[in-house]
Amino acid sequence: MGEAKILYGKKIADEVLKGVKEKVADLHERNIHPLLMTLEIGEDAASRVYLGSQRRTAERVGIQYETIQLSDGTSQKRLFSVMNNINRDPLINGLILHVPLPPHLETKQVQWYIDTRKDVEGVTPYNLGRLFLGVPGLMPCTAQAIVTMIKSTKVDIRGKEAVVIGQSDIVGKPCAMMLLQEEATVTICHLATDEAGYLEEHVRRAEIVVVAAGKPGLIKGEWIRPGAIVIDAGITAVGDHIVGDVEFEAAKQQAAYITPVPGGVGAVTVAYLMKNTVDAVMWQTSEGE
Ligand code: NAD
DSSP states (O other), X not given: OOOOEEOOHHHHHHHHHHHHHHHHHHHHHTTOOOEEEEEEESOOGGGHXXXXXXXXXXXXHTOEEEEEEEOTTOOHHHHHHHHHHHHHOTTOOEEEXXXXXXXXXXXXXXXXXXXXXXXXXXXXXXXXXXXXXXXXXXXXXXXXXXXXXXXXTTOOOTTOEEEEEOOOTTTHHHHHHHHHHTTXXXXXXXXXXXXXXXXXXXXXXXXXXXXXXOOTTOBOGGGSOTTOEEEEOOOEEETTEEEOSBOHHHHHTTOSEEOOSSSSHHHHHHHHHHHHHHHHHHHHTTOOO
8 A cells, every 4th residue: 555645634624715705705795794703811822823823714715803802810700791792792703712711710611601603613512412413503613624624535434433532522522423423433532541551452443543632643653554544633732843643654654544734634623613603694694504
């Protein structure tokens, strides 16, 4: 088997964004100007790169992008009051709540305060429930990006052995649900799987491997089943560069398709944030599901 085909995020993101841009242009003609709001509590230097890319992408497709910055010490009561205004403002279509929140705030309670029709990151129980039931809703962007990258290979997902490493509410679990929806046979691995010594054997039998652990080098190249699809969502800053969770060079010798880090899942995630914003507008104007 030769080297894997590299699944570059930019190409797939551009396709998603093309559709978004057309829909936004239609909305502009009807005098609807989608607005995506980011709410940030305290300063998080690590998030600057991600927020910058969100802003540039929004501007590129004609979505307005604004930020409300609150101080580190903001009380939950005050935060709810700000969120209430956002929830009720008909000119704001999507709300991104930047996490991690300062420790005195209850993350889940705050996330669940987001109006479900403005929940463009898919963090509310309502939208996650829709995902669980397999009906359309606002789904977590990274999970959508991962499944779209798998589908871009044109390999039939149905009946495949899919192994997802990472069980977070925002990446691992929703991704596993989406693959289940596509009728893959899904295994979710996590820290305890590794600690029990079972990670390697799960990865070795996987035809689709999705990794979102944030542990550089966790997945050894030699574990990859020949011909597998490998999607690496991991992002860890090492010195002044970003690395994923898979030993890329070695895995490339085994896999049929593999995503690079950087240059893979990240760009597609941002594209889905824009798509969710347009879907949210449709929903708010009762044109959606
Ligand atoms: P998280 O910290 O909430 O979850 C990490 C998961 O990895 C947990 O389920 C944990 O059990 C598992 N894990 C940790 N160590 C492990 C090990 N040794 N073996 C097996 N599993 C292990 O993280 P998250 O928010 O889901 O993010 C995961 C990674 O994905 C991070 O690197 C993050 O930066 C990245 N991420 C990327 C995007 C993107 O768009 N590309 C978006 C969100 C998160």
